[in-house]
Amino acid sequence: MARMVEEQATGFRVSRRGFIKGCTMAAAGLGLSETMVPKLVEAATSPKRPPVVWLHFQECTGCTESLLRASHPDIGRLILDIISLDYHETVMAPSGYQAEQSLDDAISTNEGKFICVVEGAIPTKDGGIYCKIAGRTAMDILDDVGSKAAAIIAIGTCASFGGVQAAEPNPTGAVGVTKLLSGTPVINIPGCPPNPISFLGTVLHYLTFKRLPRTDQLGRPLFAYGRKNHDQCERRAHFDEGRFVEQFGDESHRQGYCLYKMGCKGPQTFANCPAVRFNDADVWPVSCGHGCVGCTEPDFWDTMTPFYERLPGVTIPAGGRGIVDAATSKGKIILGAAAGAVGIHAAVGVGKKIFGNNEDE
Numbered sequence: 001m002a003r004m005v006e007e008q009a010t011g012f013r014v015s016r017r018g019f020i021k022g023c024t025m026a027a028a029g030l031g032l033s034e035t036m037v038p039k040l041v042e043a044a045t046s047p048k049r050p051p052v053v054w055l056h057f058q059e060c061t062g063c064t065e066s067l068l069r070a071s072h073p074d075i076g077r078l079i080l081d082i083i084s085l086d087y088h089e090t091v092m093a094p095s096g097y098q099a100e101q102s103l104d105d106a107i108s109t110n111e112g113k114f115i116c117v118v119e120g121a122i123p124t125k126d127g128g129i130y131c132k133i134a135g136r137t138a139m140d141i142l143d144d145v146g147s148k149a150a151a152i153i154a155i156g157t158c159a160s161f162g163g164v165q166a167a168e169p170n171p172t173g174a175v176g177v178t179k180l181l182s183g184t185p186v187i188n189i190p191g192c193p194p195n196p197i198s199f200l201g202t203v204l205h206y207l208t209f210k211r212l213p214r215t216d217q218l219g220r221p222l223f224a225y226g227r228k229n230h231d232q233c234e235r236r237a238h239f240d241e242g243r244f245v246e247q248f249g250d251e252s253h254r255q256g257y258c259l260y261k262m263g264c265k266g267p268q269t270f271a272n273c274p275a276v277r278f279n280d281a282d283v284w285p286v287s288c289g290h291g292c293v294g295c296t297e298p299d300f301w302d303t304m305t306p307f308y309e310r311l312p313g314v315t316i317p318a319g320g321r322g323i324v325d326a327a328t329s330k331g332k333i334i335l336g337a338a339a340g341a342v343g344i345h346a347a348v349g350v351g352k353k354i355f356g357n358n359e360d361e
Contacts, residue, residue, distance in 0.1 A: 050207065051114040053106050053145060054088035057131050057138040058165045058174055059120030063156035063193045064090050069279060070196035083203070086114070089133075100134045107148055115206070116149035116184075118142065118177050121158040121165045125173030142180060151212055152177060152186045155199055157295055160188035160219070167301035178219060187212045188219040192295035197276045198224040218298065220270070229266035229292050232274040235259065242317040253289060260316070263308040264291030271296040 054064075068091075085091070086106035087099070094102055106114065120138075123130040128137035146152055154177040157163045165174035178186050189198050202221055205213045213221040230236065238244070239258040246252060246261060260267070269292050273284040286292055294304035304311075 049082060049084040051084045051086050051106060051110040052088075052117060053086055053103065053114055053149070054117040054119065055141060055145060056089050056133075057118065057120030057122050057142075057159070058172070059156060059158045059163070061090055061119070063119050063191075064088075066193035066278070067196045067199060070200075082207070083115070086110075103145075107145060111148045113150055114148075115203075116146055116152045118146070118152060118154050118159045119156055121162045121174035121176060122180055123165070123172035123174050124180070125171070130172040139180065142177065146177070146181045146184055149184055151206065152181065152184055153199070153202060154178070154186060154188045154190075154219075156194060157190040157192045157300070160190040161298040163192065164301050166299065185212055186219060187215060187221060189224070190218075190220060190296040191271065192293075194296070195224070195272060195276050195278060198272065216270070220296070224272045224276075225270045225296060227270065227272070229269045229271050229273055229286075232272070233266055233286060234274060235286060240317060244316075248289075259286060259289075259291040260314065261310050262291050263293075263306065263310060265294035265297075265300075265304045265307075265311060266292040267314050268304075268311055269294040269297055 056064075087103045089099065092099060092102065120131075122128070122138045122142055124139060128139035131138040133141060154160045158165060158174075159177055161176045162170070162174045162179075165172060166176075176188070178188070187202060189202060191198070198221065201223060202213060205211075205221075205223075213223055215221055216225060218225075230239075233239075235256060235258045238256070239260055243255075243257040244252065244261040245257050245259050248262065258264070264286065266286065273292070274286065277284045277287070291307070293307050294300045297304065
């Protein structure tokens with residue numbers, strides 16, 4: 001009964017436990033204490049749902065697909081309930097003229113108040129003709145809709161930095177949102193796709209504090225992109241010990257050793273993949289035996305390739321003597337010194353006893 005009351009009161013089709021867990025995960029991701037969870041819950045269940053216009057440009061829709069497949073709670077459903085999703089080409093029922101009317105109505109009714117989510121890069125070459133919707137280029141749509149939004153969330157690497165479309169030679173002149181738009185706050189949630197928690201955390205932060213979270217120099221929220229994958233990786237101890245996979249399928253690979261020599265870009269990639277992971281399976285590429293490709297970084301298709309060759313400039317522990325070996329070595333030295341000290345102390349004690357006995361005699 002309590003669960004039914006909760007669902008009727010909030011309008012959510014998820015259990016109370018699942019809903020609270022989702023808010024708790026978002027709070028943890030944002031670096032907030034558990035005392036802030038009730039505020040996130042209050043913001044998420046507020047009857048004043050912020051209107052959202054979701055634009056699609058040059059992309060594969062993978063960011064939307066990842067969001068809709070998230071769980072514990074079902075983040076796709078949760079996002080659709082806590083916001084008023086007024087326009088989204090993938091999930092909306094209308095199409096054609098009706099869809100465009102929905103877009104016009106959402107903008108005119110909520111100008112200066114709605115959140116604009118952009119998924120996909122924007123082509124700029126030849127006047128932007130390589131991506132057109134309802135006869136308008138992506139450049140024109142972004143300029144029109146983005147300039148009237150309260151804030152913009154660029155979801156995915158394509159919208160953030162251009163993505164695969166922007167790889168050399170970039171035939172369509174694809175760029176990210178910030179290359180074209182100014183005057184409206186923009187936050188980047190890169191990844192191919194990004195973790196849904198990174199998006200959810202950003203939305204809940206905005207709903208709770210009425211502002212976007214703090215970002216790094218690339219416009220990425222620090223709560224999700226403030227640390228390197230390498231520093232959070234479950235295989236980091238193997239790297240420190242000099243234990244590496246030399247070939248896919250070898251014994252080292254089966255033992256779960258570090259994938260750096262197989263091209264893992266974790267040492268140069270800022271993301272939260274090892275800490276948050278994806279979906280019910282609780283996995284990310286490295287946990288499945290494949291190296292990180294650096295998809296949250298700008299121009300990763302050019303700077304991180306070839307994907308199966310190691311990054312230059314990363315110091316590998318020599319001869320397999322990593323932190324454990326070093327600690328063992330230092331431990332032996334300390335133990336040796338301690339043993340020597342004990343020996344000296346014992347010798348001095350014996351000497352004192354001998355000389356003391358002689359003096360007594």
